[in-house]
Amino acid sequence: MLKRVHFNTKLLPFLLVAPQIIITLVFFFWPASQALFQSLRIEDAFGLSSQFVWFDNFKELIADPNYLEAFSRTAEFSILVAAIAMLSALLLAAMADRIVKGALAYRTMLIWPYAIAPVIAGALWVFMFDPTLGIFVYALDALGIDWNYKLNGGQAMTLVILAAAWKQIAYNFLFFVAAMQSIPKSLIEAAAIDGAGPWRRFWTIVLPLISPTTFFLLVVNVVYAFFDTFGIIDSMTQGGPASNTEILVYKVYYDGFVGLDLGSSAAQSVILMAIVIALTVVQFRYIERKVDY
Amino acid sequence: MIENRPFVTFLAHLTVITGILIVAFPIWITFVAASHDAIRMTQVPIPLWPGDQFLINMKQALTQGLGGAGGPPVWLMLTNSLITAMMIAVGKIIISLLSAYAIVYFKFPFRMGFFWMIFITLMLPVEVRILPTFKVVADLNLLDSYWGMTLPLIASATATFMFRQVFLTIPDELLEAARIDGAGPMRFFWDILIPMSRTNIAALFVILFIYGWNQYLWPLLITTDPNLYTVTIGIKQMLNSAELTPEWNVIMMTALLAMVPPVFVVLSMQKMFVKGLTETDK
Numbered sequence: 285m286l287k288r289v290h291f292n293t294k295l296l297p298f299l300l301v302a303p304q305i306i307i308t309l310v311f312f313f314w315p316a317s318q319a320l321f322q323s324l325r326i327e328d329a330f331g332l333s334s335q336f337v338w339f340d341n342f343k344e345l346i347a348d349p350n351y352l353e354a355f356s357r358t359a360e361f362s363i364l365v366a367a368i369a370m371l372s373a374l375l376l377a378a379m380a381d382r383i384v385k386g387a388l389a390y391r392t393m394l395i396w397p398y399a400i401a402p403v404i405a406g407a408l409w410v411f412m413f414d415p416t417l418g419i420f421v422y423a424l425d426a427l428g429i430d431w432n433y434k435l436n437g438g439q440a441m442t443l444v445i446l447a448a449a450w451k452q453i454a455y456n457f458l459f460f461v462a463a464m465q466s467i468p469k470s471l472i473e474a475a476a477i478d479g480a481g482p483w484r485r486f487w488t489i490v491l492p493l494i495s496p497t498t499f500f501l502l503v504v505n506v507v508y509a510f511f512d513t514f515g516i517i518d519s520m521t522q523g524g525p526a527s528n529t530e531i532l533v534y535k536v537y538y539d540g541f542v543g544l545d546l547g548s549s550a551a552q553s554v555i556l557m558a559i560v561i562a563l564t565v566v567q568f569r570y571i572e573r574k575v576d577y
Numbered sequence: 578m579i580e581n582r583p584f585v586t587f588l589a590h591l592t593v594i595t596g597i598l599i600v601a602f603p604i605w606i607t608f609v610a611a612s613h614d615a616i617r618m619t620q621v622p623i624p625l626w627p628g629d630q631f632l633i634n635m636k637q638a639l640t641q642g643l644g645g646a647g648g649p650p651v652w653l654m655l656t657n658s659l660i661t662a663m664m665i666a667v668g669k670i671i672i673s674l675l676s677a678y679a680i681v682y683f684k685f686p687f688r689m690g691f692f693w694m695i696f697i698t699l700m701l702p703v704e705v706r707i708l709p710t711f712k713v714v715a716d717l718n719l720l721d722s723y724w725g726m727t728l729p730l731i732a733s734a735t736a737t738f739m740f741r742q743v744f745l746t747i748p749d750e751l752l753e754a755a756r757i758d759g760a761g762p763m764r765f766f767w768d769i770l771i772p773m774s775r776t777n778i779a780a781l782f783v784i785l786f787i788y789g790w791n792q793y794l795w796p797l798l799i800t801t802d803p804n805l806y807t808v809t810i811g812i813k814q815m816l817n818s819a820e821l822t823p824e825w826n827v828i829m830m831t832a833l834l835a836m837v838p839p840v841f842v843v844l845s846m847q848k849m850f851v852k853g854l855t856e857t858d859k
Contacts, residue, residue: 287749291683291762300679301691304672304737310717311729312698315709322709376596379589392844393597395851397604399839401791403809404832407816408603411610411825419606422622453600455854462855482585515793519813537794540708549708557706564699 322550341551362509368449373456398454402515409447437528463497610829654808664727665789677740699734780853808835
């Protein structure tokens with residue numbers, strides 16, 4: 285941690301950490317503790333009076349079918365986003381790994397959706413699937429499929445999942461490619477000499493060896509689907525129709541800023557915090573015992 | 578190349594090209610929509626081939642924004658996005674360089690305490706504590722200001738960790754030599770550590786710039802003044818008004834303009850970007 289050779293100046297190190305510590309205290313520790321405190325209270329909508337209620341907000345949430353539904357909806361959403369984004373990225377990476385000529389050009393063409401803001405991604409997909417104008421709606425119509433994501437909850441969910449996964453493919457692709465390139469060529473060559481074809485080599489050598497990356501990406505993708513998709517949801521469906529795409533982070537925002545139910549929103553924040561902390565701990569414990577090739 | 582299997586290689590190219598086409602299709606549609614006039618964009622089916630109104634739409638978006646919506650012109654929103662993205666990226670880099678330097682190179686009381694305080698912030702994205710953080714910003718009178726839009730997002734641990742990692746790999750002999758030559762702590766920091774971590778700073782900048790540019794929820798909560806809207810908020814406002822008066826040509830032009838800076842940064846600094854991405858997250 286500390287360098288063997290270091291300075292012993294008294295005041296300077298405090299000045300150096302001060303900016304970060306002050307920002308962390310003011311915008312992180314203080315609000316986080318407020319959220320904890322707030323989650324144990326109920327307040328009327330005008331903020332005139334508030335009351336300490338212990339864990340009533342949490343009990344209410346657990347008993348609330350809407351919240352439980354949002355919970356399972358979020359689980360479904362994040363699993364599907366992670367699965368689609370990772371599987372398509374894995375396929376593309378495995379194929380790109382074979383390519384020698386033009387590999388860099390291919391990579392360049394695949395990575396840029398990463399740079400697009402979730403809201404903008406949402407706008408593009410809304411436009412493509414707009415019930416009256418969308419190009420895909422026109423195509424689906426020709427196939428006899430009636431598409432209106434503004435009315436049909438299942439279609440709305442499909443659409444936000446596709447948009448969220450589309451944006452994440454680039455990220456996963458980069459990590460898979462990097463992991464595959466770090467596998468020693470001699471291993472692959474030895475297997476090829478022993479007569480293993482590309483498919484066999486992928487299953488028995490490549491896939492097991494990139495499993496740490498796969499696990500890391502799984503956590504990252506789930507965290508992405510949980511939190512970073514707010515912009516996608518807000519620009520495409522606003523949680524609708526009839527709450528069919530309301531995931532947890534959207535509900536925190538909606539209950540807090542639109543519904544003004546501060547206690548419940550804070551309790552939801554605390555639950556989300558617990559989920560993130562659990563995911564981070566899992567990820568760190570796993571990375572600690574990272575596999576070396 | 579391990580073995581020569583022309584069919585498999587052909588299949589690989591085919592898959593990757595198909596993937597690229599699927600990934601790029603939404604962008605193509607955006608480009609096409611941004612190059613037609615408003616009337617053409619209300620006729621089904623919408624075109625798949627670019628029209629000739631691209632520059633006219635660009636001029637309208639940049640100088641007027643969406644005609645009927647009364648929102649700010651897009652150039653103003655792009656400027657706001659640029660200012661906030663730069664403040665977030667530069668701010669994060671500066672405070673984390675300083676704190677990582679203190680934690681690695683100084684022995685002082687509460688050193689580990691500070692380290693853990695920073696470490697914990699790694700775990701909580703701003704989305705989960707929006708309401709209380711909003712309250713803090715409101716109490717500090719920072720609503721509707723660039724500082725309010727950026728400061729809460731600057732508190733993050735990833736950059737500090739990366740610089741800590743980088744500093745730990747710098748050989749001790751450098752500090753010994755600098756000391757013998759009579760350099761003080763700040764002199765060592767400026768003349769040796771900063772130049773030695775230049776590539777890492779650049780890599781981190783790419784990631785943080787994109788992170789800052791793409792922020793949406795936070796600036797949305799903090800700003801009520803349209804003159805402070807970033808382009809991500811602007812798009813959302815335009816989508817809202819698209820329900821009544823669809824001017825998809827201008828909306829898609831704005832989306833395109835909003836994509837250009839971060840995509841340009843990623844493509845022009847691709848090596849740095851890949852380095853930054855794989856090193857900060859792990």
